[in-house]
Amino acid sequence: xxxxxxxxxxxxxxxxxxxxxxxxxxxxxxxxxxxxxxxxxxxxxxxxxxxxxxxxxxxxxxxxxxxxxxxxxxxxxxxxxxxxxxxxxxxxxxxxxxxxxxxxxxxxxxxxxxxxxxxxxxxxxxxxxxxxxxxxxxxxxxxxxxxxxxxxxxxxxxxxxxxxxxxxxxxxxxxxxxxxxxxxxxxxxxxxxxxxxxxxxxxxxxxxxxxxxxxxxxxxxxxxxxxxxxxxxxxxx
Numbered sequence: 001x002x003x004x005x006x007x008x009x010x011x012x013x014x015x016x017x018x019x020x021x022x023x024x025x026x027x028x029x030x031x032x033x034x035x036x037x038x039x040x041x042x043x044x045x046x047x048x049x050x051x052x053x054x055x056x057x058x059x060x061x062x063x064x065x066x067x068x069x070x071x072x073x074x075x076x077x078x079x080x081x082x083x084x085x086x087x088x089x090x091x092x093x094x095x096x097x098x099x100x101x102x103x104x105x106x107x108x109x110x111x112x113x114x115x116x117x118x119x120x121x122x123x124x125x126x127x128x129x130x131x132x133x134x135x136x137x138x139x140x141x142x143x144x145x146x147x148x149x150x151x152x153x154x155x156x157x158x159x160x161x162x163x164x165x166x167x168x169x170x171x172x173x174x175x176x177x178x179x180x181x182x183x184x185x186x187x188x189x190x191x192x193x194x195x196x197x198x199x200x201x202x203x204x205x206x207x208x209x210x211x212x213x214x215x216x217x218x219x220x221x222x223x224x225x226x227x228x229x230x231x232x233x234x235x236x237x
Contacts, residue, residue, distance in 0.1 A: 064215050064229065073213075074092075074094070075130045078099075080213070084135070088104060093206065100202035102202075110219055123189060131188070131190055133159070133220065134157070135219070139212075140152060143145065159190055160191050162194070163199045164196065165193065173193060177193065177210065
């Protein structure tokens with residue numbers, strides 16, 4: 001059995017990132033190899049309930065999914081919505097069809113911004129209040145740490161999505177991820193921990209050989225101050 005390795009956001013020092021630059025060339029180079037298309041001409045977006053396969057989305061997650069697919073903001077690329085308020089990750093193909101959903105562990109602190117330069121700091125200097133999972137729209141790609149693949153969301157701030165790590169026994173990360181409550185899902189330095197099977201079966205196949213978009217929903221700011229989502233209006237009767 002392979003050993004789960006801490007990714008950069010949970011290692012003893014972010015200086016690890018400089019030693020792993022050559023191993024993360026995939027993450028840094030995919031934007032050039034697979035540039036974002038100007039418009040989402042294909043595949044045809046599908047913003048219908050059937051595309052969600054019965055998954056119940058929060059209002060903000062549903063508005064983001066509808067906007068991403070109907071406006072073409074996802075640029076015909078696979079995308080992920082991270083619903084921080086509900087500690088849930090939703091993964092979609094390029095057409096907006098749900099391919100999987102799973103619980104997630106997130107940054108210990110509530111907040112929607114990263115501290116400037118946090119990706120270059122030692123973890124020991126990062127206070128609990130600074131351990132946020134920032135909100136925003138990110139271009140993401142598969143990269144590697146020293147021993148495994150991860151999804152780089154924002155390389156400069158050392159923000160990634162990866163399989164849940166074992167970590168310290170007192171952190172009980174696997175237990176937190178399996179619990180029905182979302183109150184105990186705040187434990188990381190900011191990275192997004194997901195179940196290994198979800199990462200292996202859903203995230204990795206969607207992002208292999210391409211970049212994609214990750215939308216991290218805000219939890220302290222209104223949704224429409226982060227994304228340019230128009231207010232949805234009911235059709236006139």
